[in-house]
Amino acid sequence: MAGELISDGKYILINTEYAEAYVPEELIDSPEGEPKPSSVGYEYGDGFVILGICYMRFYGDVGLPRDSVPLSTLIYPNMIETKPSSFVKSSKLSLNDGEEESYRILQYYRGDVLMEATSRKSxxxxxxxxxxxxxxxxxxxxxxxxxxxxxxxxxxxxxxxxxxxxxxxxxxxxxxxxxxxxxxxxxxxxxxxxxxxxxxxxxxxxxxxxxxxxxxxxxxxxxxxxxxxxxxxxxxxxxxxxxxxxxxxxxxx
Known part of the structure; x- marks a missing residue:
């Protein structure tokens, strides 16, 4: 992901006009819902705590069709705090020719925080x-x-x-x-x-x-x-x- 992400020393930031991260819905607890047995992440305030392993897309232009932008993979096998500008809940998608699943689409714009630069050990x-x-x-x-x-x-x-x-x-x-x-x-x-x-x-x-x-x-x-x-x-x-x-x-x- 060279160029799509940058660091200011404290955070890893989005460095493209727009980006999306796709997190399986079953892995995220929502504040208003019942806890899910399979979840490890959750929504809080203006952000999410999730496992840093997911598909992403980085857009050079906000208006580009989703399927025209290649999939990338974020592989940071630890819990991260991420702060997208917005999100779309329970969207049905078939990624990488896999089975259709329900995803939480996290939506980022240039300068949004993907994660902290230093991980918290636990x-x-x-x-x-x-x-x-x-x-x-x-x-x-x-x-x-x-x-x-x-x-x-x-x-x-x-x-x-x-x-x-x-x-x-x-x-x-x-x-x-x-x-x-x-x-x-x-x-x-x-x-x-x-x-x-x-x-x-x-x-x-x-x-x-x-x-x-x-x-x-x-x-x-x-x-x-x-x-x-x-x-x-x-x-x-x-x-x-x-x-x-x-x-x-x-x-x-």
Whole structure:
């Protein structure tokens, strides 16, 4: 985003005539509404607190049609305070050829504050990122390989250490991102065999979904037993290959 953003030392400012940021509506709580289970951001006064990962468009002219301006991706994996001039609530958009979703469109003009130049460090920011990741709600503006990097950068920005081996955290990401054509498969297995696949064509799932797609054992040993029983029966009837965990091997000896 060279040139579209500038810093005055205190803030990162918009440096084009007009700009838009697209934040999934489900990630933002509104003052007048009920809290959303998936939200980590919120609206306050004249601004918003959001995760700094989203699609943006930077316009050289205010009157340009939206689709004529290319999409950019803001990747700052931490909570930020942003102050747009205005916003449009719950607009249905299909970005980057993805499924149509409801977005909060944040509208900026030259000189508006995108975020502070210096991030505020807090373990709460790490918790918020993990909440989004485990709920399958990380904005799909990230490619698959950028998800893990963003998670590690989130810890780095906040001066924290995850206290877990990198291979464990990579395995978590792999389980939460599935092949949309066959959710029983991890997306990493698909893109590993065919690097030409769109790295944003994954299907993100939450922990509940990951357990349901992995195997009958993992499904029935998680939560929502009746729901998982149905998915397990369907998995067996369809002959879906399952990976056996060491625990299951011991139990069935």
């Amino acid at each position: 373990s709460t920011n790490c918790e918020s990122f993990l909440k989004l990741l485990s709920s399958g709600k990380i904005p799909r503006s990230l490619t698959y390989d950028e998800v893990y990097k963003a998670w590690m950068d989130n810890y780095l920005i906040n001066g924290m250490t995850p206290k877990a081996p990198a291979v464990t955290m990579q395995a978590i990401v792999a389980e939460l991102y599935r092949d949309p054509n066959n959710p029983a498969n991890q997306f990493s297995r698909v893109i590993g065999k065919n690097p030409k696949i769109d790295p944003r064509s994954y299907m993100p799932v939450n922990m509940n979904g990951a357990s349901a797609y992995s195997s009958v054992m993992s499904a029935l040993s998680f939560e929502r037993f009746s729901e998982k029983l149905v998915s397990s029966i369907n998995m067996v009837k369809a002959g879906v290959p399952q990976r056996q965990s060491p625990l299951e091997a011991v139990i069935t000896m």
